[in-house]
Amino acid sequence: SPPAAADRPPAASRLWHPFSSLGGTRASELTLVEGKGARVRDKDGNWYLDATAALWYANVGHGQAPIADAIAEQARRLAAYSTFGDMSNPAAAALAEQLADLAPSADPMVFFTSGGSDAVDTAVKMVRRFWTLRGEIDRSVIISRGLSYHGMHGHGTSLAGIAANNAGYGMAPDPEFVRVPHDDAGALRRVIDELGPSRVAAFFVEPIIGAGGVYPPPPGYLTEVAQICRSAGVLLVADEVVTGFGRTGDWFASASYGIEPDLLLFAKGVTSGYVPLGGVIADRGVWEVFADATAGAFRHGYTYSGHAVACAAALANLRLLVEQDLLARAAVLAEELAVRLPRLAELPGVREVRCAGLLGAIALDTVRDPALPERVVRQARAAGVLTRVINGDSVQLSPAFVLTDEQLGQLVDRLAEAITAAD
Numbered sequence: 109s110p111p112a113a114a115d116r117p118p119a120a121s122r123l124w125h126p127f128s129s130l131g132g133t134r135a136s137e138l139t140l141v142e143g144k145g146a147r148v149r150d151k152d153g154n155w156y157l158d159a160t161a162a163l164w165y166a167n168v169g170h171g172q173a174p175i176a177d178a179i180a181e182q183a184r185r186l187a188a189y190s191t192f193g194d195m196s197n198p199a200a201a202a203l204a205e206q207l208a209d210l211a212p213s214a215d216p217m218v219f220f221t222s223g224g225s226d227a228v229d230t231a232v233k234m235v236r237r238f239w240t241l242r243g244e245i246d247r248s249v250i251i252s253r254g255l256s257y258h259g260m261h262g263h264g265t266s267l268a269g270i271a272a273n274n275a276g277y278g279m280a281p282d283p284e285f286v287r288v289p290h291d292d293a294g295a296l297r298r299v300i301d302e303l304g305p306s307r308v309a310a311f312f313v314e315p316i317i318g319a320g321g322v323y324p325p326p327p328g329y330l331t332e333v334a335q336i337c338r339s340a341g342v343l344l345v346a347d348e349v350v351t352g353f354g355r356t357g358d359w360f361a362s363a364s365y366g367i368e369p370d371l372l373l374f375a376k377g378v379t380s381g382y383v384p385l386g387g388v389i390a391d392r393g394v395w396e397v398f399a400d401a402t403a404g405a406f407r408h409g410y411t412y413s414g415h416a417v418a419c420a421a422a423l424a425n426l427r428l429l430v431e432q433d434l435l436a437r438a439a440v441l442a443e444e445l446a447v448r449l450p451r452l453a454e455l456p457g458v459r460e461v462r463c464a465g466l467l468g469a470i471a472l473d474t475v476r477d478p479a480l481p482e483r484v485v486r487q488a489r490a491a492g493v494l495t496r497v498i499n500g501d502s503v504q505l506s507p508a509f510v511l512t513d514e515q516l517g518q519l520v521d522r523l524a525e526a527i528t529a530a531d
């Protein structure tokens with residue numbers, strides 16, 4: 109029999125929040141109902157500065173009418189139809205064409221997914237199938253960076269370097285997934301040498317470590333690992349789910365740091381989150397092997413691969429990024445952040461600050477006070493700033509590119525006040 113009404117959770121608690129303890133979120137649940145630019149409003153009418161652009165994705169900001177209009181128009185005409193086999197739609201085809209033009213790779217093809225985790229798991233299967241088709245069936249090991257985050261699907265969970273996200277699922281450490289310290293190109297070379305290059309399929313790299321704490325790559329790191337991969341015949345896979353579509357002032361961080369990955373993974377900023385969408389941009393050297401007459405079908409894909417509404421949202425989003433010159437704006441904001449954020453390093457309780465592009469993290473002294481980061485986030489919310497804790501000790505900054513100069517000042521000032529009040 110159904111539980112008595114008194115035993116049921118109140119309606120507002122039916123939502124099983126991701127990345128939360130089920131018992132812990134009821135008292136503090138925050139319901140957001142509206143967004144404009146870099147601000148969002150809750151159901152009680154309070155406005156907040158969105159320090160993180162939601163989960164690193166609202167690059168063009170909230171409430172952009174041209175994207176909403178494009179979504180509505182496409183939904184009215186044909187919301188979606190499968191792109192399996194030989195099926196297509198104009199929005200998916202046009203978006204693939206535009207992404208191919210923007211990507212830092214030669215003559216690529218674009219495989220669409222529903223989000224970033226899908227893109228990661230698609231790429232794992234792509235690189236393994238690539239080597240199978242090439243007849244090098246022992247090339248199955250995939251190397252990734254410590255502290256990296258590659259989504260929460262099966263392969264991505266095994267790949268990623270944030271230990272806490274991998275624990276508690278009964279998954280034995282998989283010897284086919286090997287991690288190297290995030291900042292040590294020499295370690296990648298040693299691991300490839302130890303395993304033997306003929307065992308290694310790919311190196312997955314977040315150009316800037318995101319959810320692991322916003323760690324910029326050491327100078328020269330990315331070009332060095334690209335060179336190591338090239339000389340060992342290992343495929344280079346850039347996970348640009350966070351860094352793509354303007355975060356570094358370029359369309360992709362790969363371009364900012366001078367690398368040309370064989371596969372480039374995107375999601376989030378491709379639509380600024382207005383509709384879920386992700387994908388893999390594959391260099392010609394990769395897709396040609398799949399296009400060979402003897403290769404057979406790549407038996408992989410998602411119901412919503414090439415979803416017309418999602419692709420229409422992306423096309424409108426890319427148009428806004430260009431028309432409002434938002435990549436240049438992100439670059440200006442990044443410079444300003446790099447000036448203002450280091451001042452917070454002098455506050456009691458702050459261990460260090462880190463910046464890369466329009467991404468920042470304030471690392472707090474959790475040795476002295478493990479609960480400090482959560483208290484800072486709560487204080488900031490009370491002061492009208494929404495942020496969150498990443499990797500246990502750091503407070504995230506990744507605002508929308510439409511943030512005004514005044515809002516950037518407010519953001520940093522209010523975070524400083526929150527840190528002082530929480531310490």
Ligand code: PLP
Nearest residue numbers: 223224225257258259349350375
């Ligand atoms: N890869 C990176 C670098 C990410 O930061 C994320 C999400 O934060 C993902 C993959 C997974 O994307 P999604 O949550 O859309 O599945």
